[in-house]
Amino acid sequence: MSRVTTTDLYEVTMAMSYLREGMDRPATFSLFVRALPPARGFLVAAGLEDALDFLSDYRITAQDVQDFAAVLNRPAEDLAPLLGLRFTGGVRAVPEGRLVLAGEPLLEVTAPLPIAQLVETYLLNQLSHQTAIASKAARCVIAAAGHPLVDFSLRRTHGPQVGFHIARLGALVGFAGTSNVLAAAELGIPAVGTMAHSYVEAFPSEEEAFRAFARAHLGPLTFLVDTYDTERGVRTAARVLRDLDRGPGSAVRLDSGDLGRLAARAREILDTAGLPGVRIVASGGLDEYAVDRLVRAGAPIDVYAVGTRVGVAADAPYLDSAYKLVEYDGRPVMKLSSAKVTAPAPKQVHRRPGYADVIGLLEEPPPADGHPLLETVMRDGRRVTPRGSPAEARARFLTDLAQLPAEARRITDPVAPRARVSDRLAALTDRVRRDLETGTRPPPGPPR
Amino acid sequence: MSRVTTTDLYEVTMAMSYLREGMDRPATFSLFVRALPPARGFLVAAGLEDALDFLSDYRITAQDVQDFAAVLNRPAEDLAPLLGLRFTGGVRAVPEGRLVLAGEPLLEVTAPLPIAQLVETYLLNQLSHQTAIASKAARCVIAAAGHPLVDFSLRRTHGPQVGFHIARLGALVGFAGTSNVLAAAELGIPAVGTMAHSYVEAFPSEEEAFRAFARAHLGPLTFLVDTYDTERGVRTAARVLRDLDRGPGSAVRLDSGDLGRLAARAREILDTAGLPGVRIVASGGLDEYAVDRLVRAGAPIDVYAVGTRVGVAADAPYLDSAYKLVEYDGRPVMKLSSAKVTAPAPKQVHRRPGYADVIGLLEEPPPADGHPLLETVMRDGRRVTPRGSPAEARARFLTDLAQLPAEARRITDPVAPRARVSDRLAALTDRVRRDLETGTRPPPGPPR
Numbered sequence: 001m002s003r004v005t006t007t008d009l010y011e012v013t014m015a016m017s018y019l020r021e022g023m024d025r026p027a028t029f030s031l032f033v034r035a036l037p038p039a040r041g042f043l044v045a046a047g048l049e050d051a052l053d054f055l056s057d058y059r060i061t062a063q064d065v066q067d068f069a070a071v072l073n074r075p076a077e078d079l080a081p082l083l084g085l086r087f088t089g090g091v092r093a094v095p096e097g098r099l100v101l102a103g104e105p106l107l108e109v110t111a112p113l114p115i116a117q118l119v120e121t122y123l124l125n126q127l128s129h130q131t132a133i134a135s136k137a138a139r140c141v142i143a144a145a146g147h148p149l150v151d152f153s154l155r156r157t158h159g160p161q162v163g164f165h166i167a168r169l170g171a172l173v174g175f176a177g178t179s180n181v182l183a184a185a186e187l188g189i190p191a192v193g194t195m196a197h198s199y200v201e202a203f204p205s206e207e208e209a210f211r212a213f214a215r216a217h218l219g220p221l222t223f224l225v226d227t228y229d230t231e232r233g234v235r236t237a238a239r240v241l242r243d244l245d246r247g248p249g250s251a252v253r254l255d256s257g258d259l260g261r262l263a264a265r266a267r268e269i270l271d272t273a274g275l276p277g278v279r280i281v282a283s284g285g286l287d288e289y290a291v292d293r294l295v296r297a298g299a300p301i302d303v304y305a306v307g308t309r310v311g312v313a314a315d316a317p318y319l320d321s322a323y324k325l326v327e328y329d330g331r332p333v334m335k336l337s338s339a340k341v342t343a344p345a346p347k348q349v350h351r352r353p354g355y356a357d358v359i360g361l362l363e364e365p366p367p368a369d370g371h372p373l374l375e376t377v378m379r380d381g382r383r384v385t386p387r388g389s390p391a392e393a394r395a396r397f398l399t400d401l402a403q404l405p406a407e408a409r410r411i412t413d414p415v416a417p418r419a420r421v422s423d424r425l426a427a428l429t430d431r432v433r434r435d436l437e438t439g440t441r442p443p444p445g446p447p448r
Numbered sequence: 449m450s451r452v453t454t455t456d457l458y459e460v461t462m463a464m465s466y467l468r469e470g471m472d473r474p475a476t477f478s479l480f481v482r483a484l485p486p487a488r489g490f491l492v493a494a495g496l497e498d499a500l501d502f503l504s505d506y507r508i509t510a511q512d513v514q515d516f517a518a519v520l521n522r523p524a525e526d527l528a529p530l531l532g533l534r535f536t537g538g539v540r541a542v543p544e545g546r547l548v549l550a551g552e553p554l555l556e557v558t559a560p561l562p563i564a565q566l567v568e569t570y571l572l573n574q575l576s577h578q579t580a581i582a583s584k585a586a587r588c589v590i591a592a593a594g595h596p597l598v599d600f601s602l603r604r605t606h607g608p609q610v611g612f613h614i615a616r617l618g619a620l621v622g623f624a625g626t627s628n629v630l631a632a633a634e635l636g637i638p639a640v641g642t643m644a645h646s647y648v649e650a651f652p653s654e655e656e657a658f659r660a661f662a663r664a665h666l667g668p669l670t671f672l673v674d675t676y677d678t679e680r681g682v683r684t685a686a687r688v689l690r691d692l693d694r695g696p697g698s699a700v701r702l703d704s705g706d707l708g709r710l711a712a713r714a715r716e717i718l719d720t721a722g723l724p725g726v727r728i729v730a731s732g733g734l735d736e737y738a739v740d741r742l743v744r745a746g747a748p749i750d751v752y753a754v755g756t757r758v759g760v761a762a763d764a765p766y767l768d769s770a771y772k773l774v775e776y777d778g779r780p781v782m783k784l785s786s787a788k789v790t791a792p793a794p795k796q797v798h799r800r801p802g803y804a805d806v807i808g809l810l811e812e813p814p815p816a817d818g819h820p821l822l823e824t825v826m827r828d829g830r831r832v833t834p835r836g837s838p839a840e841a842r843a844r845f846l847t848d849l850a851q852l853p854a855e856a857r858r859i860t861d862p863v864a865p866r867a868r869v870s871d872r873l874a875a876l877t878d879r880v881r882r883d884l885e886t887g888t889r890p891p892p893g894p895p896r
Contacts, residue, residue, distance in 0.1 A: 122608065
C-alpha cells in the first residue's frame, strides 16, 4: 500500500501545474481545526509521529508515477517531473498529548509548493482522526476520575489499523491497558482481557467453564459472570475463587444490564463470601457519559473497559480540520469563501494562564505570561527532535489537563476556551482581505 | 503488521484453555447485527472479501507465539500448542452488496473451537465497519436519485486503510468515482478531482490560476469557483472556458455556502455565457441528508461529491454486531444475559417477497417463495467461490435495492423490515433457554 498514492487526485493535478509554471517557491500550509464539535471542550493533539514518519519516508517512485499516469489517462512522461520528489521542508507542530483549541495550528509545513501540496491528504487524515480519537479517550480519563480504564475497541474500529492507533492513543492519555495484542506487544502497553460469553457457553456449565479457565491460567483471574444470570454468575465465581484460593487480584466482569445495580450486588456477594480483594470490571457499550454517570453514582466498579463508542469517537467521529495555504513565496494568502475564512501567514500559538491562548504571527514577540505551543520538529526533511514516547506525551497531557478550566473538562455540555487572535494577525488579515476584495495584488516579497 | 496478533487478548486465553481441555470439536459462530441504528432502514453486506483473505492466510507463526507469550508474561512454551494453527473450517456468508436486516447472520463460521474463536476480532472488525460504511454510501445513492456521486472522503477517514475500503464500497453501491489515487489505480475506479482553494490562492488572481490549470491539463476542466466570491468565480471560469474553447465536458465546483442557491446562480451565468454543457459539481460537508434536500429542491447540480460524513458514517459510525457461539459439538448453545439473548444453532435466512425474511435453522426446508441469503464460500479453509468483483456486488445491490420497501429507503426516519424467526428456530430457542434456566444439561450429539 503506497503512502504516496494514498492521496486525493487533486494534489497530483495541482502539483503538476505548479511544476509546469515554475511555482516551486516556499509555501506554508497550516493544519488546524476550524471549530470544535459541540461535545468537546478541548482537543488532544495526536498523530504527529505518524505524520513525521510519512514525511521522512516520502519519495515518489516510478510505480507511483505509473499509477498517477494510469488514473489520469496520461502518458507516464507527462508525470516525469514528479519522479523522485521527496519532502525537503520544515515542520513546526504541537507535540502529541498537548491540549489545543479551535483555530490553533496543530502543524505548519513550509516546503516548495508542489511537495507541500502533495502531502496534504495524508497529513490531514492522520492528524484529524487521531486527534478526534485521542480527545474522546481523554474525556474517558476525566470521567473515570482515577479509576483504571482499558481499551476494548478493536473489534469495531474502522479497520484494524486504527485499532492499533487507538491502543496507543489510550495509553497516551493514561489508559491502563488494551485488549489489542499487537499494540500491546509493539508498544509495551499492558494487555488485558479474559473470556467471552462464548467461552462459558462452550462448557456444560458456568462453573465448569470457570474451573477450566483457572486450570489454563496461573495468577489472578477475571471471570465473566453475566452469560446466564449475573447474580448466580457472581456466586459461582466467588465459590471457584475461594475453592482455588485465587481471590487476591482476581476480578469479575459485568458486561450487560444495569451495571451500577449489578456492581453493588456483586460487591455484596463478594464481600459476604470473604473476597473483598476481588475487583469488579465493567464493560459493554461504555463511553465517557456512561462512566461519568456510574462514577458519580458511586458504583463500586474498580476498572472501566471502554470500547466501540470510544474507538469510533461516536459522538464526534470527525473534526472540521483544514490544511490551508497561508503564505506563498513570502506573500500572505487567505480564502474568503463564506464561513471558511482563513487567516494568512505562518503562525505561533502562545498559551497563557487559564487557556487565554493567543494566535499570532510567527515572528511576533511572545506575551510575557505565555509559552509557544508549536515546536520545530523537522528541518530540510529531517526530524530534529527524537521520536516522542507515549510516556512523554502522557506527561504533557496530564500537565495541560491539570490547568484546563473546569467548564472545558465537563463531560456534558463542555465549554471550550476560545483563543484570541493577536492584534498584528488581525491587522494583517484585514489588509489581505481588503487587497483581495479590491483586487489589489499585494507586493511580492516579505510583506509585514 | 501481523493480522494474527491483531486480536483481542481474550481470544488467545480462551484458545489456550480450549486446547488444554481437548475442546477442539467443531463450533459454529454466527456474526450478525443485533439491531439497526435508528437512521438505517437496511444494511449492505460488506467486508466479506477481506474476511476471506484473512481466513485463507491465517497461520500462527513463531513470532506471533512470542508476541502472545510476551503480553501474557508467560514462557513461549506455554503457547506452543498454538504454533502453526491455520483456519481449516467452513464459512457460509451473505455475498457483498446484498441487503440484510437486523438479526440476520452476515456470516457463519464452522471450525474447531479454538480457531473459530481466534478469528473473532478480525472478522467482526472487517464486517462491522465495512457494512456500516457501505450502508451509509448506499443511502447517498438513493438520495442522489440518479445523479452521479463521487467519494472525496480520504482526508478524514479513520486512517488511510479505511479510506481505501470506502472507495471500493462506494463503487460497490454505484458511485461514479473516487479522489483516492491508490484505490482508483488498484481497483480500476475512475479517479476524480481537480484543484483546492490553496491552488487558486497561490496565484496572483483566480483567472491566472484557472489559465495555468488549463495549460497543465488537456481535456475537460473543473474549476473551483468559491475561493473568494462564488458568482465572480463562475464568471471567471466561464470566460476562461469560452476563451480556450474548453467548455464541453468541463465543470465548475461549488464547495461552500448555500449550494442550492449558488448552483442556480451558476447555472444562469453559465447558460447566459453560452455554456449549457458546463456541469456543476457540489461538495463540502455533503451526506445523504444534504443531497436529498438539494435533489428534492431541484438544485441544478450535476454531480455530488460526498466526503467526511460518509467516510466515517457520521450518524451511525458503528453497528451493534456480535459473533456468537451457536453450536458446539452438535449441541445448540445460547446466551441469556439481559437484552442480549442469542438464538442457538446454525442458521439460514430466506428472503421472501417484500423483505418478509425468515431466519430459520440451517436444515429447515426453505419457504416456497423464498431464496437463501447465506452461501457456502469456504470449505476446509479454502475459498470455494471465485473472488467477487465490485461489479457483481453492485449488481446484487441494485437488484436488492429495487425490491426494498419504500419506507426502508427513506432518508429520514426509515423503517426497516423485520425478519421473522421460523417456528422451528423459536421452538429450539425456547427449549435451550428452558434447559439453561433449569440447569438441565442438554444431551450430547445432534439434538434436533
